Amino acid sequence: MTALMMKTPETTMQEWKTVFPDFMTLEGSCTFIKKLVAVSLSAITYIRGIFPEDAYGERSLYGLRLKILTEDSGLKSVSKFINLIRGCYDAVEKKYLQQLSVGICQNKENRNEVIEAYNLVFSYKNDECSLTCQDKTNTFSPKLTDPTVQATLMMLKHVTDISKILKKLPKNAFLSVKLLYYDDVTPDDYEPPGFEPSTQVKFSFPRDTLNIKLGKIDTEAHGYKFLLKTTMHKQIMPQNDSEEPISLNTLEENAYAKETIHDDVSKEELFESQHSSQESLIRQLSKDMKTISGLKCPCKSKMAGHNDTIVCTSCEWLQHKVCYGILMPDDAPHIFYCTDCIIHNTDEDIFQELIYTYQGKECQEFCAIRRAINLCLSTKTVTHAMFEKILGYSKTMAKILIQRLEFEGFIRQISNTEKYAVESTNLMNYGLPNYFPETNRKNDQVLMQEDSEVKTLSFTSKSPNQENIQNARKRKVSRKILSNELETEDAFPSQKRRRSTRKSLITAD
Numbered sequence: 001m002t003a004l005m006m007k008t009p010e011t012t013m014q015e016w017k018t019v020f021p022d023f024m025t026l027e028g029s030c031t032f033i034k035k036l037v038a039v040s041l042s043a044i045t046y047i048r049g050i051f052p053e054d055a056y057g058e059r060s061l062y063g064l065r066l067k068i069l070t071e072d073s074g075l076k077s078v079s080k081f082i083n084l085i086r087g088c089y090d091a092v093e094k095k096y097l098q099q100l101s102v103g104i105c106q107n108k109e110n111r112n113e114v115i116e117a118y119n120l121v122f123s124y125k126n127d128e129c130s131l132t133c134q135d136k137t138n139t140f141s142p143k144l145t146d147p148t149v150q151a152t153l154m155m156l157k158h159v160t161d162i163s164k165i166l167k168k169l170p171k172n173a174f175l176s177v178k179l180l181y182y183d184d185v186t187p188d189d190y191e192p193p194g195f196e197p198s199t200q201v202k203f204s205f206p207r208d209t210l211n212i213k214l215g216k217i218d219t220e221a222h223g224y225k226f227l228l229k230t231t232m233h234k235q236i237m238p239q240n241d242s243e244e245p246i247s248l249n250t251l252e253e254n255a256y257a258k259e260t261i262h263d264d265v266s267k268e269e270l271f272e273s274q275h276s277s278q279e280s281l282i283r284q285l286s287k288d289m290k291t292i293s294g295l296k297c298p299c300k301s302k303m304a305g306h307n308d309t310i311v312c313t314s315c316e317w318l319q320h321k322v323c324y325g326i327l328m329p330d331d332a333p334h335i336f337y338c339t340d341c342i343i344h345n346t347d348e349d350i351f352q353e354l355i356y357t358y359q360g361k362e363c364q365e366f367c368a369i370r371r372a373i374n375l376c377l378s379t380k381t382v383t384h385a386m387f388e389k390i391l392g393y394s395k396t397m398a399k400i401l402i403q404r405l406e407f408e409g410f411i412r413q414i415s416n417t418e419k420y421a422v423e424s425t426n427l428m429n430y431g432l433p434n435y436f437p438e439t440n441r442k443n444d445q446v447l448m449q450e451d452s453e454v455k456t457l458s459f460t461s462k463s464p465n466q467e468n469i470q471n472a473r474k475r476k477v478s479r480k481i482l483s484n485e486l487e488t489e490d491a492f493p494s495q496k497r498r499r500s501t502r503k504s505l506i507t508a509d
Contacts, residue, residue, distance in 0.1 A: 015061045016149065023148055029221035034089050036152070036217065037120060040226055041085060041102060042069045043159045044118050048104070048169055051078050062153050063434065064160065080194075084177055087193035091179065095124045096190060099180040103203045104173050111176055114203045116169070116230040123223035148219055150407065155215025155226055157409060162212070167232045178203065207231050289390055294318050298339050298355065299367035303392025314341035322374045323367035325353050325436050339363060354437065365400075366435075368393065372401045373410065373431050381419045382411060 023032035045051055046067035055078045056067040071079050091097035099121050103114030210233040214226040295302045296317040309318040310332055319338050326332050342356055358366050371391050387398035405411045410431050411420040
């Protein structure tokens with residue numbers, strides 16, 4: 001699952017509807033959860049190289065290429081896995097399923113011991129919530145700001161990031177699928193299609209695991225958590241007294257602290273030093289900034305520094321270079337038209353610049369984000385005050401920009417402070433290509449040289465106990481083993497081949 005060009009909110013939601021259904025009705029919510037299962041397991045099996053490349057189709061969503069398992073590869077192991085997951089849908093529909101665990105095993109003689117496990121945890125709201133949900137109108141039109149949509153997109157980003165911290169899996173490995181049920185509603189003799197009873201409630205691990213929360217998603221009728229436990233990690237395990245998997249931002253903050261904390265420096269001295277440095281940076285960056293009356297840019301800010309502006313050939317109003325995608329001095333054209341005067345342009349190439357595809361408020365917001373990204377390229381941390389004093393925006397606009405950059409993954413708030421750490425890697429990999437396409441490749445190279453590896457996931461040093469969910473049964477378990485011995489040696493190859501795009505797991509309701 002890799003990055004693509006980021007789309008407009010309207011395009012993103014059109015793509016969303018091709019992958020996920022209406023989740024505001026009871027039936028739609030159930031189907032939505034099943035689609036989440038399909039997308040989640042397809043993504044991790046692809047990233048971990050469980051199945052070959054041609055076992056997957058492809059969907060595009062919010063700048064991501066989603067890899068979805070298909071049945072057209074001809075591999076029995078792929079078809080069996082897809083059929084098993086579809087069998088789990090029955091338990092979801094009946095509200096029996098508490099947890100679906102997919103483990104990666106090495107030892108044929110001890111199939112309950114795994115080196116990595118992906119746990120999908122399900123919860124079901126009470127009948128009143130379900131009835132309310134069922135009575136919702138059928139005219140459903142999700143927006144990018146919907147909490148369920150945002151949580152889903154964030155989970156997909158987190159799943160993409162796990163490849164940065166995980167080692168390659170061994171060649172001789174096979175999958176083990178385990179189901180855990182709710183005790184008060186599940187019949188004693190119930191087994192979904194393809195499963196058999198099991199006496200072992202959860203997987204065991206040969207050593208301590210790295211435990212990661214990949215996502216938590218809620219609809220009005222269902223809850224969904226996606227957790228990872230693995231021994232195949234690259235990082236050195238930190239000390240942590242809690243056995244619960246902690247949030248993703250914790251490790252990021254830990255990584256940031258490693259860059260700034262030095263020996264023999266007290267916490268008070270550190271924060272005082274950081275505050276002083278931040279104020280110094282604001283003074284330095286704002287020193288050259290001034291209000292220019294002749295500046296009439298779509299971003300609506302009249303604040304600019306030396307050599308930050310360009311003159312429109314037609315109206316002669318000043319414009320911010322950055323707003324028009326100009327990041328390097330040598331990139332400024334000799335003949336330039338602002339958004340109001342573009343009708344006078346005779347050069348067709350200029351229409352390739354993104355700013356000319358927006359109008360009104362959307363154009364203003366797009367330009368503001370470009371300026372904010374450009375500011376982030378010059379510092380390791382940002383604050384609301386920097387956006388106000390350096391970019392010339394109101395407190396409201398500064399807050400909106402911070403929220404947008406944080407949602408995009410370009411910045412993250414540092415605990416117990418008003419500062420936001422800049423995610424240079426995300427800016428390089430997503431920000432510049434998406435908001436400044438085909439430009440500023442020199443800046444890319446500089447960032448690649450200066451930026452240290454950014455850790456994006458959080459972990460604990462101990463294996464967590466089984467998730468404690470109300471009414472969960474610990475004795476009623478189903479299991480199924482998928483061994484690579486069922487296929488040729490290429491059943492679980494590490495090297496991927498060309499994909500096929502046909503009938504996929506996601507099409508199953």
